[in-house]
Amino acid sequence: MTQTDPLARKLRDGLERLGAALRADQWAALADAPLNPTQAQILNFLVKRGGARVGAVAAELGVSQPTATDSIAALERKGLAQRRAETKDGRATLIFATARGRALNETLQTRVGATDRALAALDPAEQAQLLALFINLIRNLQLEGAIAPQRLCVTCRHFRPYAHDDANAPHHCAFVDAAFGGAALRLDCPDHEEAKEAEEIWLKFSRGAPTGDAAREAVP
Ligand code: SF4
Incomplete structure (x- = not known):
């Protein structure tokens, strides 16, 4: 497009x-x-x-x-x-x-x-989908230099996308050492640290959930 x-x-x-x-x-x-x-x-x-x-x-x-x-x-x-x-x-x-x-x-x-009311009227799955789209758009704008770098999970060195074989909490934050779901992805996290391997993290995130053993091996 x-x-x-x-x-x-x-x-x-x-x-x-x-x-x-x-x-x-x-x-x-x-x-x-x-x-x-x-x-x-x-x-x-x-x-x-x-x-x-x-x-x-x-x-x-x-x-x-x-x-x-x-x-x-x-x-x-x-x-x-x-x-x-x-x-x-x-x-x-x-x-x-x-x-x-x-x-x-x-x-x-x-x-x-x-x-706020219009967003609250969306069901939780729609809200999580919208959040993922916002993250994608914000990242694209960031790559273009159109907006200042944001403190996103998907650019954070502590983020381990799809590290858990759990549909409700597939991601892992190594900073707090805890699993979390897509609805908890952060747009502005005070604990964010820019990842050197941000592109690799993004590829893992955008590919979606791996299957079985691959997911379990992802947590260091
Ligand atoms: S430290 Fe913050 S930005 Fe980084 S993965 Fe954890 S919750 Fe996300």
Whole structure:
């Protein structure tokens, strides 16, 4: 399939509609908050990462550094974020969410919109299938350099796809030494470590479940 195929265009149209619904949800969730969606996205990123440089914020949002700097400055003025020197000479700085910023972010993350309800209406198998498709799409965009590297299981050195002969929990996380199912695949895991053999991991994952002995041999 190429980008000009009717099906590819239809899929992009579908994504655009979902994006519009998400944006509407974001504005509705922020109706009584002193933030716009970009500032809310940065605040959530700072909370999840425990602090980040301006360059990392810009890469995550897919915007220029001056644009990210403006939004961060707005968060600082509102007392939701602050800068701290990362090095003794003060040349490198990290941006953190303040306690007030973390509390506001927690409140915002609990708000439920139409997109959440539409996703919840899917049955668990459909949700797991959708998650696998999202992972595939995010990985493709990442390979194209269109989005910043995400902390996905499928690019993590601790990930052992289809290591267990168990349809409900076929994967293994070597970091916590536990089996898990497709619905628990992570898109943003704080324990993620980039795998050197990411392509090999992806091939194993995308091939699907091996059979019998091959599955049991996969756990080191
Ligand atoms: S450490 Fe996190 S990203 Fe890596 S395999 Fe385990 S759960 Fe997935």
